[in-house]
Amino acid sequence: MHSRRVYALCLRMVGRTAEAEDLTQEAFLQLFRKIATFRGESAFSTWLHRLAVNVVLMRLRKKTIAESSLEETTEPDEESGGPRRDFGSADPLLSGSVDRINLQRAIHRLPPGYRAVFELHDIQGYEHNEIAGIMGCSIGNSKSQLHKARTRLRELLHEAERDRARDARQAAKTEVAGGED
Amino acid sequence: MLCREFESVFEQSEGTQLPAAAATHLKDCHACRAMAADFEAIRAAALELNQDFTEEPPAYIWQNLRAQLAAEGVIRQPETGGTGWLAGLLGWTHRPALVATYAMLGVFAIAVIWQNPPQRASMEAYVLPAEALATQKDLGSFETQAVSQLHPATSEVDASLRRNLDIVDKFIALCEKNVREEPQNEEARQYLYSAYQQKAELLTTAMERDWTGE
Numbered sequence: 001m002h003s004r005r006v007y008a009l010c011l012r013m014v015g016r017t018a019e020a021e022d023l024t025q026e027a028f029l030q031l032f033r034k035i036a037t038f039r040g041e042s043a044f045s046t047w048l049h050r051l052a053v054n055v056v057l058m059r060l061r062k063k064t065i066a067e068s069s070l071e072e073t074t075e076p077d078e079e080s081g082g083p084r085r086d087f088g089s090a091d092p093l094l095s096g097s098v099d100r101i102n103l104q105r106a107i108h109r110l111p112p113g114y115r116a117v118f119e120l121h122d123i124q125g126y127e128h129n130e131i132a133g134i135m136g137c138s139i140g141n142s143k144s145q146l147h148k149a150r151t152r153l154r155e156l157l158h159e160a161e162r163d164r165a166r167d168a169r170q171a172a173k174t175e176v177a178g179g180e181d
Numbered sequence: 182m183l184c185r186e187f188e189s190v191f192e193q194s195e196g197t198q199l200p201a202a203a204a205t206h207l208k209d210c211h212a213c214r215a216m217a218a219d220f221e222a223i224r225a226a227a228l229e230l231n232q233d234f235t236e237e238p239p240a241y242i243w244q245n246l247r248a249q250l251a252a253e254g255v256i257r258q259p260e261t262g263g264t265g266w267l268a269g270l271l272g273w274t275h276r277p278a279l280v281a282t283y284a285m286l287g288v289f290a291i292a293v294i295w296q297n298p299p300q301r302a303s304m305e306a307y308v309l310p311a312e313a314l315a316t317q318k319d320l321g322s323f324e325t326q327a328v329s330q331l332h333p334a335t336s337e338v339d340a341s342l343r344r345n346l347d348i349v350d351k352f353i354a355l356c357e358k359n360v361r362e363e364p365q366n367e368e369a370r371q372y373l374y375s376a377y378q379q380k381a382e383l384l385t386t387a388m389e390r391d392w393t394g395e
Contacts, residue, residue: 007238008231025242025249032250098226100233122227128195140193147192154219 002045003028005124006052012119013056015108023059027052042133049126050134053116060112098157106156114149121146182206187213317357317377342383349380 006027011020030051038047107115120126120134121142131142182190182202187210190203199207207213250256356373363369 004234004237007236008234011236012230021238021242024238025246028242028246029249032246032255033253098222100226100230103223103226103230118227122224123231125228125231143193143195146195147188150220150223151216153223154216157219157223 002048005045006048009049009052009119009124010056012104012107012123013060013112013115019059023052023056026059027055030055043130046126046130046133049120050136053120053134057112057116099160102157102160103153106153106160109156110149110152114145114152117142117145118149118153122150184210184213188216191217346380346383349376349383352376353380 003024007020007024010023010027011017014020014023027048031048034051038044042050107118110118116135117131120131121128126134128139128142128146131137132139135142137145182205184206187203187206190200191207191213194200194203198204207217247256353373353376356369356376359366359369360373
């Protein structure tokens with residue numbers, strides 16, 4: 001149970017199976033090394049996830065500048081560091097249900113902090129007070145990070161929908177052009 | 182309420198009911214309603230991602246983990262070498278030598294209970310009971326094996342083990358003397374029995390130090 005959740009967390013955080021396995025092993029290694037320091041002040045799962053999240057975030061921080069700069073393509077706004085939303089503009093609604101493959105792709109494009117909070121809250125079902133314990137932040141901060149993560153995901157999913165629509169139009173044009181020839 | 186204000190309230194009201202002003206704004210504003218609906222769709226899809234994920238991490242992770250923890254001395258790696266039927270029999274425990282010694286001492290204890298001290302006392306007034314002699318002999322061979330695995334005197338832990346073995350040996354000698362002199366004395370037998378136990382534990386520690394590579 002715990003091992004699967006930790007593995008899922010690692011896999012969605014890094015996106016690569018081999019690295020996720022390595023991180024899972026590292027998280028449990030930390031668990032055994034530090035088990036004597038567990039005082040029961042939080043639930044065991046919270047404590048274990050805190051270790052796992054720290055292991056993953058440490059690894060992501062160590063990554064090359066090139067990779068980090070790619071993650072910064074989330075275009076945070078200047079004031080809050082979060083994704084930009086144009087207030088007053090009529091945002092299109094995501095058409096029906098969200099495609100899970102697109103969602104997976106979009107999650108991988110989130111900055112690590114947003115990704116961790118989104119993974120813990122929306123995917124694994126942790127409450128904000130638990131996430132605050134895991135991430136070492138306030139409940140308000142956890143809510144704020146989650147909101148920004150969802151806002152950014154929404155943008156990325158809209159982009160994916162627009163790309164798909166453009167590809168479909170392009171394919172239709174090509175088909176028409178081929179028919180005229 | 183402006184959209185920007187609504188978003189701040191919406192963000193922090195996560196999981197709770199929206200205040201009346203924010204609820205009114207949501208009802209009237211198409212853009213904010215679209216955002217809330219999309220967030221709900223994202224959340225629903227995210228929950229499905231979790232339900233879909235049933236993969237367990239591969240087994241080799243646990244093997245690597247065990248090896249790493251054993252190398253660091255956090256846990257003891259069970260002996261995997263083939264020492265015949267005894268290894269198979271005791272394979273379930275991390276401390277096979279200790280279990281073997283306790284089993285041996287258990288047999289000794291049962292034998293002592295079944296013997297008839299008053300009758301034997303007259304015949305063995307100045308020698309140890311046969312069962313005690315057998316245990317003494319077994320411990321002796323166990324000791325030869327364990328002490329041969331102790332590291333040179335440069336190791337502080339091994340030096341301490343040797344010192345403790347000397348102390349226990351002296352205690353055993355004293356207990357054996359008492360049992361020889363008063364074979365019917367139950368208390369003297371108990372002291373001897375617990376001295377053997379202490380020695381068995383020390384020898385086990387000596388052997389395990391070698392297994393764990395410390």
